Amino acid sequence: MKFTKLTTLLASATLAVSGTIAFAADYTLTISSWAPPTHGINAKMWPKFVEMVEEATDGQVTAELKLGIAPPPAQMDLIMDGAADASIIFHGYQPGRFVTTKLIELPGYEGSAEDASVAYWRTYDQHLKAADEHRGVKVIALHTHGPAQLHSSVPVTTLDEVSGLKVRIPGGVGGDVGAALGATGIQVPAPKVYETLASKAADGVVMPLESRKGFKLTEVAQNVYEMPGGLYRGSFAFIMNEDTFADLPPELQTALEENVFGEPLSREIGKIWDEIDATGREATEAAEGNAINAATDADMEKFSAIAEDIRGKVIAEVDATGVDAQAAYDMIKSEMSSN
Numbered sequence: 001m002k003f004t005k006l007t008t009l010l011a012s013a014t015l016a017v018s019g020t021i022a023f024a025a026d027y028t029l030t031i032s033s034w035a036p037p038t039h040g041i042n043a044k045m046w047p048k049f050v051e052m053v054e055e056a057t058d059g060q061v062t063a064e065l066k067l068g069i070a071p072p073p074a075q076m077d078l079i080m081d082g083a084a085d086a087s088i089i090f091h092g093y094q095p096g097r098f099v100t101t102k103l104i105e106l107p108g109y110e111g112s113a114e115d116a117s118v119a120y121w122r123t124y125d126q127h128l129k130a131a132d133e134h135r136g137v138k139v140i141a142l143h144t145h146g147p148a149q150l151h152s153s154v155p156v157t158t159l160d161e162v163s164g165l166k167v168r169i170p171g172g173v174g175g176d177v178g179a180a181l182g183a184t185g186i187q188v189p190a191p192k193v194y195e196t197l198a199s200k201a202a203d204g205v206v207m208p209l210e211s212r213k214g215f216k217l218t219e220v221a222q223n224v225y226e227m228p229g230g231l232y233r234g235s236f237a238f239i240m241n242e243d244t245f246a247d248l249p250p251e252l253q254t255a256l257e258e259n260v261f262g263e264p265l266s267r268e269i270g271k272i273w274d275e276i277d278a279t280g281r282e283a284t285e286a287a288e289g290n291a292i293n294a295a296t297d298a299d300m301e302k303f304s305a306i307a308e309d310i311r312g313k314v315i316a317e318v319d320a321t322g323v324d325a326q327a328a329y330d331m332i333k334s335e336m337s338s339n
Contacts, residue, residue, distance in 0.1 A: 025062035032084035034072040039214040040276035056259035072189040080136040091235040092172030100128040101235040105173035107307040111336040117143035117270025119335030127328040141238035141265035145208040146277035147230020151221035152204030159299040168205040173232045212280035218287040
């Protein structure tokens with residue numbers, strides 16, 4: 001187990017995540033995060049996690065945030081190996097390892113990141129958990145980012161103009177969408193997006209609007225092509241080392257399970273993503289030389305057909321895992337519309 005005292009964790013690579021409890025905790029979790037220091041993941045989501053954990057345990061459990069321990073694709077193994085207690089993973093960075101997670105990424109859902117994250121957790125609990133794709137770690141929350149849009153250095157005003165562009169696209173459904181649109185896919189982790197665009201190694205990137213500020217896209221990709229509902233939604237999980245959780249006293253385990261882990265934390269993270277997406281839009285509207293180009297009705301109709309084809313392929317992929325993909329997809333849609 002990696003519980004360490006607060007004084008041990010105050011190294012140069014560690015950022016304190018301020019919570020609500022002022023006195024020393026009995027257990028301090030080590031959080032590994034790969035996003036930039038000022039990104040909403042580190043500036044808002046992990047602090048919310050710590051706040052909820054401290055409140056639920058009366059300050060007996062807290063956490064410290066450490067950056068740069070490992071790149072994004074290595075976070076799952078990092079937690080399994082016990083090098084940190086908790087982390088955030090993006091499922092698309094590990095193609096083939098996660099399949100059922102692609103269901104939440106499908107284009108065409110209507111609703112906020114909060115709605116999607118709550119629907120995601122409920123559907124995971126009822127359907128997707130059976131695939132056991134996160135074996136080796138404890139899943140403590142699931143969430144999506146907001147609708148992903150195309151951010152480019154040159155104006156894109158029609159869907160046809162995407163074809164032939166070199167675009168940074170993550171794995172998962174984002175990769176499926178990029179291929180369907182004829183883009184030349186370039187896969188680099190999110191922290192490398194700015195330099196990839198600045199060096200002209202890519203013409204654009206498909207990410208949510210929060211990236212306008214979180215990854216400084218207003219400087220290197222001044223144009224946004226916006227499709228209502230997005231081109232896809234990215235799938236994330238907050239995960240925890242199983243031994244770390246098992247070594248907590250039973251009463252603290254119960255407090256976390258009942259008040260933090262699962263739907264409560266998923267909802268709060270989704271809510272924060274909605275906030276940072278709004279901030280990204282505001283940053284774009286305020287930045288000189290930046291523009292948001294809305295998709296035309298004709299493009300929306302064309303993309304709807306593309307989305308339907310991708311949906312059919314993903315449902316078949318998920319069915320092959322033994323999960324009833326259609327039932328899970330229907331539940332996501334139902335939960336999002338009722339949330």
